[in-house]
Amino acid sequence: MVPQFTYPDVRRDDSVVDNYHGAEVVDPYRWLEDPDSEEVKHFVEEQNKVTVPYLESCPVRENIRKRLTDLFNYPKYRCPERQGKRYYFLKNSGLQNQRFNT
Known part of the structure; x- marks a missing residue:
């Protein structure tokens, strides 16, 4: 049986339009690009209410996590x-957190 999900409504904002070499492209979900906005935080929380229980019930989740690790x-x-006058190199022993701007 395929589980049925009730996803939260997502707002579309058709007023955001970019012009790329003369072609107008609507970007209705641009507002989702601000992870610090309260609206995006709320939307992510609502999405997680649907997603997390499903992922937690996945019987092979631990096997996948172990393999990726x-x-x-x-x-x-x-x-x-x-x-300056010195040379540096970065080393990660394996599972250390990574810098994002490398």
Whole structure:
């Protein structure tokens, strides 16, 4: 049996239009690009009420988590970069948090 989900309504804002080389492109979900807005936070909470119970009930979820952990758990190095008179390189031993601006 396929589970039935009741998804929260998502607001469309058709007033946001970009012009790319003469072609107008409507971006109705641009408002979702601000993760700090209260509206987006509320929408994410409502989505999670639908998604999290389903994911938690997945019988192979732990197997997938373990396999992904195994795949990402290896040492990683960046090329050395100069800062002033010194050279530095970044090393990650495996599962350490990563910088986003690398």
